[in-house]
Each structure stands twice: as C-alpha cells, then as structure tokens.
Amino acid sequence: MDLNFESIKLTIILICGFGVVSIAANKIATVFQKINLPIITGFLMTGILCGPFVLNLIPKESISELNFINEVALAFIAFAAGAELYFRELMSKINSIKWNTLGQLFFSFGIGSITVFFLADYISFMQGMDFSVRLAVSLLAGTVFVARSPASAIAVINELKAKGPFTQTVMGVTVLKDFIVIILFAMCFNLSISLVSGNEFKYINVLL
Incomplete structure (x- = not known):
C-alpha cells in the first residue's frame, strides 16, 4: 500500500514538474520568434535543456511515468x-x-x-x-x-x-x-x- 502511495506521489510530482516546464517552454519559445525562427524550435530547445542530458530537470527515470502523456499527445x-x-x-x-x-x-x-x-x-x-x-x-x-x-x-x-x-x-x-x-x-x-x-x-x- 505504501509502495503504491509513493508511486502515485512520484507521478503527481513529475506531472507538476512537467507542467511547469511546459509553461516555461511556451514563454521561452517566444524568444525564438523574435529571431524569425518557428516557435516549435523554442519548444525543442527547452526540452533538450530540461531533459536528462543537460539540466536534468526531467530525469531519465521519469520517462516511464510520463509515457501516458506521450500517448495522449x-x-x-x-x-x-x-x-x-x-x-x-x-x-x-x-x-x-x-x-x-x-x-x-x-x-x-x-x-x-x-x-x-x-x-x-x-x-x-x-x-x-x-x-x-x-x-x-x-x-x-x-x-x-x-x-x-x-x-x-x-x-x-x-x-x-x-x-x-x-x-x-x-x-x-x-x-x-x-x-x-x-x-x-x-x-x-x-x-x-x-x-x-x-x-x-x-x-x-x-x-x-
């Protein structure tokens, strides 16, 4: 029971973190528009920076927990x-x-x-x-x-x-x-x- 509670708690934390990064990405992407680049370029760059290989704000272990977002997307x-x-x-x-x-x-x-x-x-x-x-x-x-x-x-x-x-x-x-x-x-x-x-x-x- 405790294990399930911890798993649910971790998932909620990861979703909240993903939400914060997504909101930040929307703001960061506008900077790329000012230099005549598509807004999706900003989203991609934000994902690279926040991913596990740069700032690690979204750790590699969270990929399985956030996989349902990929399916919905x-x-x-x-x-x-x-x-x-x-x-x-x-x-x-x-x-x-x-x-x-x-x-x-x-x-x-x-x-x-x-x-x-x-x-x-x-x-x-x-x-x-x-x-x-x-x-x-x-x-x-x-x-x-x-x-x-x-x-x-x-x-x-x-x-x-x-x-x-x-x-x-x-x-x-x-x-x-x-x-x-x-x-x-x-x-x-x-x-x-x-x-x-x-x-x-x-x-x-x-x-x-």
Whole structure:
C-alpha cells in the first residue's frame, strides 16, 4: 500500500514538474520568434535543456511515468493532422503526393540503410557484428530515418497560417509516409528477426 502511495506521489510530482516546464517552454519559445525562427524550435530547445542530458530537470527515470502523456499527445497529433487534410484537394494533387512519398521513401530508407551498414565499424554497438545482424540493424535504422512526425509540420503551418497547393502536398506526403512506415517497420522488423535467429521469413507475421 505504501509502495503504491509513493508511486502515485512520484507521478503527481513529475506531472507538476512537467507542467511547469511546459509553461516555461511556451514563454521561452517566444524568444525564438523574435529571431524569425518557428516557435516549435523554442519548444525543442527547452526540452533538450530540461531533459536528462543537460539540466536534468526531467530525469531519465521519469520517462516511464510520463509515457501516458506521450500517448495522449500522439492522439492529438493524429487528429490535428487529419483536420489539416481535405480529400478533394488531395485528390487533385495525388500524383505529386505519390511521387514525393515514393522518392523520399527510396532515398531515406535505401541510402540510410546502406550508410549505416557500411559505417558499422565506426558505430560502437555495431562493431564485431556478423553480416546478417549488421544487415538487420541497418534495415531497422533505415526505417527510423523514414519516420517523420507531422507535429512539426502542423506547428509551422499553423504558425505561419500557410495555405495553398504546396502546403496540402507537404501534409499529404507527411501523413502518407507515417502510414507507410508502419507497414515498412513491420516488414523490416520481422525480416530482422529472421536474419538474427536464422528462421524462415513469413509474410503472415507482418499482419500479426
């Protein structure tokens, strides 16, 4: 019982601390606006400064306790991204969105995976890995390179009140890539498991 009480108390303290940092970030971000930088730059810099690797105002141990905030934020980001998309306008730009998405997927995933594979000897945790394990890690790293958060795009678009064909194309590509990267990660993850364990790769595992 005491353990549960201490855990709840710690969570409340962490949430309050996170709230204070969030309010401070809102004020600090206005400084970046004065030097013609997006307000989200201020949020990111505040997070870096207050995180465990600089001032440690939000310690590394608190990440698991505050994970629910991340999940709630992701839900809001998804709704916000959807609200910025208009089906009729997207259909008129479908070719542009398609080729932009495929091009970015090819270059981000392909070049990213190849670069990590050939630079493995210079990456501490990949040194000494055999070919199959190195390939597995490279594929997963390439998938991570593809992932893009629509939060930054939405923040800049809303701040600048941007409208027009380019804005719609950017949002369409960003959201479509986030959808495709889930499938890509599932495929690469199962392929990586097969490479590391030596088991046969089964496409059905991607759907499970």
